[in-house]
Amino acid sequence: MAMIAMGSALGTGLFLGSGAAIGIAGPAVIVCFALGSAIAATIALSMGEMASRYPVRGGFGTLAARFLSPYWGYLTRWLYWFVTICVTGAELVACATYLTYWAPGVPLWAGIVLFAAIIVGINLASVGSFGVIEFWLSSIKVVAVLVFILIGAFLVFVGLPSSPAPGLTHLTGDGGFLPNGAASIWIAMSVVMFSFGGIELLSITAAEAKDPGTAIRTAARTTIIRLAFFYVLAVGLVVALLPWQQASGAGEDVTASPFVLVFDRIGIPGAASLTNIIVLIAALSAANANLYAGSRMLHSLSADAMAPAFLHRLSPRHVPVRGIAMSTAGIVLAAVLAFTGAGGVFGYMMSLVVFSVLLVWALILISYISYWRGRDGQETFRLPGGVATAVAGLVGVVGVFATIAVVRDLQLAALVGVPVVLLVTVLYVVVVRHRIDPAATDAAFAEAAEAEAEAAAVR
Template sequence: MSTPSPTPSHPDAGSSPAAGHTLARSLGHGQMAMIAMGSALGTGLFLGSGEAIGYAGPAVIVSFAVGSLIAATIALAMGEMASRHPVRGGFGTLAARYLSPFWGYLSRWLYWIVTVAVTGAELVACAAYLAYWFPAVPIWAGILLFAAVIVGINLATVGSFGVIEFALSSIKVVAVLVFILIGLFLVLFGMPGESAPGLSLLTSDGGFAPNGWGAVWIALSVVMFSFGGIELLSITAAEAKDPARSIRTAARTTIVRLAFFYVLCIGIVVSLVPWQEAAGTGEDVATSPFVMVFDRIGIPGAASITNLLVLVAALSAANANLYAGSRMLHSLASDGLAPRLFARTTRRHVPYVGIVASSVGLLAAAILAFSGVGGVFGYMMSLVVFAVLLVWFLILATFVAYRRRGVEGATFRVPGGVVTAVVGMIGLLTVLSTVFVRESMQIAAAVGVPAVLLATLLYFAVVRRRLDTAAIEEAFDEAESMR
């Protein structure tokens, strides 16, 4: 692909870097890693894991291990590209250069939809957790309450946002580490007066894979929701103080932490609780496998402790996804792929219009809750998985094109290069193929496929004429000066 001409393609071209449209570089590498952790370490682990256990039994450990490897290919590919090009819009802007402007447009809009859906779904969960203590508070009121909290956090400076998200994510990380330590002690030594279960429960009830190995594959469609959020490694690059160092550290540590937490936590759960008991599709915190483990320890108020943990987890994930959605919308507007209004920022370089627009998921969640529609969280999970799988596939395709151009990372390189990316793409297609056997994925596809077709039609009918190639190149120039 030849370098685009710097000539603006429409009258407003080139205005994106002007005052009132730029972002601030205020995030440290620790904050960047924790923001990605905050988005990924959410209700997918604490509540959604029960559904995955129901499909695969103890072999869900394999599902999480495979999911970790797939997620690792994506995180590393994004990390290498972002260390070379810490541009606004992250992987979407990279796709515009190395694949085509259309794929850059589609990946960014798809991901914006993902962030909107996740933000709304996580606040539904927050409101449900609040109702556990205060049943008189309606779900819709809880959604609006927490919506006001995260919108306020996001409207502050990006530095303040980073500090708060770091704190929320740290609470989750400490809680998970405590769970792992207690769980390992129970597995190895047992409770006073009881023998240690060891690994006996992994094979005692129908075997390690009681529903067959095909169920391990189906469980992947649930498991991959847990890793959604690693994309923030790429998006936060545009607001990093030291992009090269921060991205290198964040990319390497985030996926290791996530894999360690998820695989070990799930292994502990199915080692301490019979898998049929741990399995569950409900959204009630009392059915969480983590509550069951705490109950076995005999800790008073186990459900309340876990309720606080999952509330913090969901609030942190919603907060991080609102951040991601607003930055994605800002990059789209800066490149002429969305109304220019969305590129506006405050004097503190916060994209306030993008934040307000990305809050549409919060309002939709409150309306659905008020109307009494049930099962919203489960269907939103499936829609998010379907859309994010497409986004991840485009990220790896961008990496392949990037490497084929002879470009390499500034601070680190993906082991195996293109081969690793292709393996990740095959893994994603394998997960996406569960659409043929899992009903909720079929419903997600019934919504997602028409949405992709509509976005494609809009691009070629309207948006393509507004594309600002000069703004895209200016984003790369600005990123190059910071590298």
């Protein structure tokens, strides 16, 4: 479960999106990732407490329906499905572009189709097979980041004959630690938070775990510790090894990863190609995990009469095939845009994800605050600080969302995101509201709580 969440969170946001964040904040991007880790920890742990007590199908969306209202549960799940299809498409754009590092003649759309076939095939396998494959894909990324941190630390403080150790001089050179002013930390958060998208998968996978109470506690803690460690150290080493203007060279058009640039500029033979393989696997793993999440979200919506009934049907291997097919919408969009030659697609899709996922995170934290007031005292795992910590996390999410006032890409994303919210709201009022059975939600919660209580007694 931790590796599935890592599969989504430890992807293009770190290996590629960090370049854009470095371009905004310079070396102070380290502070941005530290703040982002704190906000993400609050979300993951609050969600972990709720999901370990109530491991219901639909995860945080079903929790929002119970502790806020059916409408908010409906909106949360549809928003998150929208997030997953956009992330899946964006990650495959990155995969296809990484492929051009070795085969520049391969069209971007052809690379997208190739990698789409791979992840669709993985998702059509059984849940167990998916979990095993995603575990190994995520493990490759985790090991690669650890190796990068070790090699990076050696290069920073020891160096090579062909590349003397820079120490920490790049952190304060070229305009200082804050070359673009203190406000740049706030603005860069609009890019940085894309990196943490995927932590929500912890609650979605809880319903399919053998022992969700134990699994969700362990997964929530380990995921947050790993992400904070990897992001802050890895990005810190990038800006320590290269002047921040060079490290930010990735840009919105997804032309290179800052991690590949490090080894390209330092000149270690073969290291840049190996790193490019790793970032390609990272993007593929994230796309794979998000396709999984999107299909499960549609399945839960259908089960609760919030989506067409045909999406509830499972294959003989217990896989929501129709949900997977519907969730390839982002892949199709990415391939069409690539085929038509549209530019800057990745940067725009990333902003669209940030706009939507911030709304989802806010609703998760608000759900927790409501849950906390009526909790039954049987929790085996608790968010340190309780509601006060959740409120602090909510303030952080709102603060990041406020960057919409100055970030043009987020403003453009709002032009799509706001109509989407209005559309699903209208559909809820006209169609869905009359189908919802609150008693079914209550029964699902009672069943989940009883199952968890029995599992706790066994433990």
